[in-house]
């Protein structure tokens with residue numbers, strides 16, 4: 324019997340379930356297909372999802388309880404000039420205490436539990452999820468995609484297909500919508516997952532990511548600019564470590580990545596003092612995985628402008644080439660694009676028009692999305708190769724500061740402020756939801772209610788902090804017309820934020836440095852804030868639907 328759906332979504336990674344939930348919530352008969360046994364069971368085990376994904380992404384994630392592994396307050400960069408001589412400079416960009424760790428710069432998560440949670444929300448909204456089902460082809464009629472063919476031999480018809488198959492986009496290439504990417508645009512990530520006791524991670528990392536950078540002759544981090552860098556993420560009881568390198572250099576040279584990765588990993592783990600002395604004695608490697616990601620697709624005009632829709636199908640996330648070129652974070656853009664794709668699919672079904680001409684509005688909205696466009700055209704990481712070429716210490720430090728230090732505000736400021744003002748203009752009460760998200764996520768992290776064996780949070784009622792929230796909400800409601808008007812007036816002026824921060828960057832850096840140095844003074848306030856959240860009645864952080 325032939326199966327028929329309104330929408331078939333391919334892939335239950337980060338983007339697919341977002342699209343499936345919205346379509347099912349709109350009353351459409353929606354099928355979510357995933358080739359693995361579990362959603363999110365892709366090769367990469369974990370990642371850091373930046374805060375803008377949560378603030379401006381799908382409301383059900385912002386207002387929900389997704390499983391996060393650790394709130395992240397920023398990045399500590401080790402600029403390594405001579406590892407043996409200890410010639411290492413630190414460039415730090417993080418939220419200082421007492422705001423951190425409750426107010427986070429992002430959240431670390433493992434893909435499998437996070438995407439499983441997302442897929443559960445889609446199923447609760449009415450979507451059907453089928454795992455262990457690989458889409459191998461499309462049903463095509465009169466040039467339109469009219470459904471999919473699976474490896475079980477099923478043909479499943481649908482009015483529209485949302486393709487969220489992730490990196491490589493094999494099906495998108497097969498459908499003739501996109502071309503294969505050149506190796507210079509693809510980075511191979513060599514990822515390591517270490518078991519490590521929580522108290523060691525708390526002591527050494529706290530809530531801060533650690534990145535390492537160095538000139539190539541040190542052989543500690545893959546050559547700058549061609550994939551470059553070495554990053555370590557702290558989770559609850561584990562550390563995720565990744566080095567990555569483009570498959571081919573700009574001149575076409577193809578390095579022997581396996582040999583390089585082994586050599587660099589051995590060098591850095593035995594020479595970098597904090598890893599060698601503080602982490603290595605308690606860390607136990609439990610997995611090593613390789614995964615390609617298309618980090619520089621957005622920087623090539625031709626690749627960036629390849630179609631992200633065709634008659635009967637919309638592409639989202641990595642498949643649409645939306646992996647970020649700067650921070651290499653593709654989850655927020657996968658969420659944003661999946662949300663937009665679902666809106667367009669719903670509109671197409673209402674209009675009964677699935678033509679490329681109608682679906683072109685998806686491309687227009689992606690192009691108008693300020694964070695997506697910043698993320699996929701940001702050259703900061705790519706430009707690190709210039710420091711490798713000049714071999715200039717000052718330049719290396721400056722470029723790292725520009726991309727992974729406070730300098731990021733000179734290019735991220737405008738898109739972030741613009742999105743913030745846009746969100747407030749659309750709904751001034753969103754401030755209440757943002758304010759609840761941080762303590763709720765922190766509460767879940769502290770009480771470990773965000774892993775596989777989640778405990779229902781409302782059974783852990785302790786201290787009520789209701790009055791404070793009532794007061795806060797009243798102020799937000801009272802000032803909402805003012806906030807709306809201010810956002811409406813300021814949104815068109817958001818373009819000045821980047822140049823302004825550029826001018827005042829030295830002051831911003833100084834202020835940040837001083838706040839970080841003054842952190843010990845704030846210890847009692849930090850403790851009080853953490854205790855208040857930990858002991859609060861968790862229902863005070865939940866968002867009424």
Ligand SMILES: Cc1cc2nc3c(=O)[nH]c(=O)nc-3n(C[C@H](O)[C@H](O)[C@H](O)COP(=O)(O)OP(=O)(O)OC[C@H]3O[C@@H](n4cnc5c(N)ncnc54)[C@H](O)[C@@H]3O)c2cc1C
Nearest residue numbers: 334336337338358370371458489512640641652653654657
């Ligand atoms: C090593 C590494 C580190 C990263 N670090 C970060 C980070 O720190 N922060 C961040 O935000 N992003 C990071 N990313 C990028 C991020 O993982 C992706 O951008 C994001 O997962 C894209 O979401 P998506 O839904 O487009 O694709 P995915 O999340 O990859 O989901 C695609 C899904 O489709 C399924 N699928 C594929 N083909 C088929 C098929 N034919 N039939 C059925 N199902 C199929 C896959 O199994 C998968 O579950 C990293 C990526 C890598 C590789």
